[in-house]
Amino acid sequence: MLVLVLIDPELARSYGFALSALATAGILILAPRWRDRLSRRMPRGLAEPLAVSAAAHVACAPVLAMLGAGVSLVAIPANLLAAPAVGPATLIGVSAAVVAPMSLPVARLIVIPAGVAVGWITGVARFCAQVPYAVIGWPNGLAGVALLFAAVIAGVIVLRRPLPRRIAAAALAGIALTVIGMRIFAPSWPPRGWLFVTCDVGQGDGLALFAGRGQAVVVDTGPDPRLMDGCLRDLGIDTVPLLFLTHPHADHIDGLPGVLRGRAVGTIVISPDSDGEERRLLPGRTPRTAGVGDVWSIGPLTLAVLGPLSTVRVTARDSGTTVNNASIVMLARWPDLSVLLCGDVEIEAQHELVAAGVPQAQVLKIPHHGSAHQDPAFLAAVHARIAIASVGADNDYGHPAPSTIAELAHLGERVYRTDRDGDVAVIHSRGGLAVVTHRP
CATH class of the missing domain: 3.60.15.10 (Ribonuclease Z/Hydroxyacylglutathione hydrolase-like)
Structure with missing residues (x-):
């Protein structure tokens, strides 16, 4: 990250670069510990991708909140669905880029499976973006970041004790049922006709x-x-x-x-x-x-x-x-x-x-x-x-x-x-x- 910023100082002002850096930091710092804890309750093959996705999402959440993007409820499952296609898309895409200067027809053939992988990633993104109530509206700017930190701290405190954890679970279940009911009985949009x-x-x-x-x-x-x-x-x-x-x-x-x-x-x-x-x-x-x-x-x-x-x-x-x-x-x-x-x-x-x-x-x-x-x-x-x-x-x-x-x-x-x-x-x-x- 430091080398890239030294080569191109404009990256220091790029939100995309900041999100990439934060996601990487989350994966390196948070994911190993979370993977080890999750492995006690589920297979390691599931615990690792879940920890990686959750760590990247949590690390990026403050910047996303500051930008007014809200708090996503589907980011972690979306990342889990998209993850298997990321490696093939990257490796095959790089291979096509290397071959292209020497033989463009061959590169076009190589890139076809990369296109399938990228199509899967974008398809997952579009599908999850259309899930009802996929994003919670959140204040933007520094006030939104401060509120998000306060909510995370409160959540950690609640989840550490059995009684508050049960109360929170019951409250969330009630909210979910209410939202589902509102969705079922509310007029559809766009309305027919x-x-x-x-x-x-x-x-x-x-x-x-x-x-x-x-x-x-x-x-x-x-x-x-x-x-x-x-x-x-x-x-x-x-x-x-x-x-x-x-x-x-x-x-x-x-x-x-x-x-x-x-x-x-x-x-x-x-x-x-x-x-x-x-x-x-x-x-x-x-x-x-x-x-x-x-x-x-x-x-x-x-x-x-x-x-x-x-x-x-x-x-x-x-x-x-x-x-x-x-x-x-x-x-x-x-x-x-x-x-x-x-x-x-x-x-x-x-x-x-x-x-x-x-x-x-x-x-x-x-x-x-x-x-x-x-x-x-x-x-x-x-x-x-x-x-x-x-x-x-x-x-x-x-x-x-x-x-x-x-x-x-x-x-x-x-x-x-x-x-x-x-x-x-x-x-x-x-x-x-x-x-x-x-x-x-």
């Missing part, structure tokens, strides 16, 4: 519109790539034929790398009033500009562009209201559902839409996260039954505004908000429209 999902991406917008099996049109991407990627992954989306970025504000576009991660993404559409701020997140891609009257049809979904009606080129230096009013406004339709998507349009743009004849829709994505800058005539003209605010918990803007919520309630609309409800899905069932909420 979902058409429109407002992802819980914090203070921002990230919307998924069903366009066929494994496909969704995405409208805005929120501020955090991880949250947007997680929402689409939970929905089983691997293809995004259309991606709309309604206006160039960070809470609508900075999550774009999360949509692009591991997915086939087709046409990307931006506001005609944008100065192209979105292009910084689109290396090598040329977005298309939306135009009023544009219509897209993908599978059961039809999208019609209604705005922006004013043509004003906006830049990052313009006021928030000016940029918000440059938002793309669209009506999304399926055979059994219509949704009005409003970006962050404020009162001025809403006036224009009312004057032009805003269409009615069953669902309203409340403009600008439910801010107080709403035109009551616009909200009334939509005649929505369901209104959804995409909003972050404890945000500094006071969204959604009590006045906006009160106005929507007065209009008889059911209001859902992602800060309280999590992901919000609108589905069509035999009984008509329904809403299913989900907290990841």
Whole structure:
């Protein structure tokens, strides 16, 4: 480790290198003692890999907690399943690398079994990552590390005495039964028949519109790539034929790398009033500009562009209201559902839409996260039954505004908000429209 850091000092700042060093230290320092203790109660052939996996996981846990990766409950069994393939993958891969400069065709043959071994490792990783409740949410930063150390110390104290050990085992069994019960009786996710999902991406917008099996049109991407990627992954989306970025504000576009991660993404559409701020997140891609009257049809979904009606080129230096009013406004339709998507349009743009004849829709994505800058005539003209605010918990803007919520309630609309409800899905069932909420 010291030699590598001397050769490449940048490794000292690499979390991947730190995790490798800690895992190695755990295996060298902790694993032998744990192996000897476990060998008293199980065959040595099982005790050794179990001790190695547990030692590596425990040594890495503080850094993982600091990075906000949570505390994994499946890391040790996942490592045990993956371990038999690590040696063959490494040895065969190195052999192929040595042979390749001399004979590439031979190296291609040699590397085939290495690919099978690597495929097993990645398959184990993907499978275990999808296990329900595989990761316990944990505070990140130094506070998370301190809390983890305190929990480990408390656990060691409890496990050393018979009575506390029995109490802890009973408590864990009760928690496990409760979690299993919640899993069995909770609505499945994604709900069958979902058409429109407002992802819980914090203070921002990230919307998924069903366009066929494994496909969704995405409208805005929120501020955090991880949250947007997680929402689409939970929905089983691997293809995004259309991606709309309604206006160039960070809470609508900075999550774009999360949509692009591991997915086939087709046409990307931006506001005609944008100065192209979105292009910084689109290396090598040329977005298309939306135009009023544009219509897209993908599978059961039809999208019609209604705005922006004013043509004003906006830049990052313009006021928030000016940029918000440059938002793309669209009506999304399926055979059994219509949704009005409003970006962050404020009162001025809403006036224009009312004057032009805003269409009615069953669902309203409340403009600008439910801010107080709403035109009551616009909200009334939509005649929505369901209104959804995409909003972050404890945000500094006071969204959604009590006045906006009160106005929507007065209009008889059911209001859902992602800060309280999590992901919000609108589905069509035999009984008509329904809403299913989900907290990841």
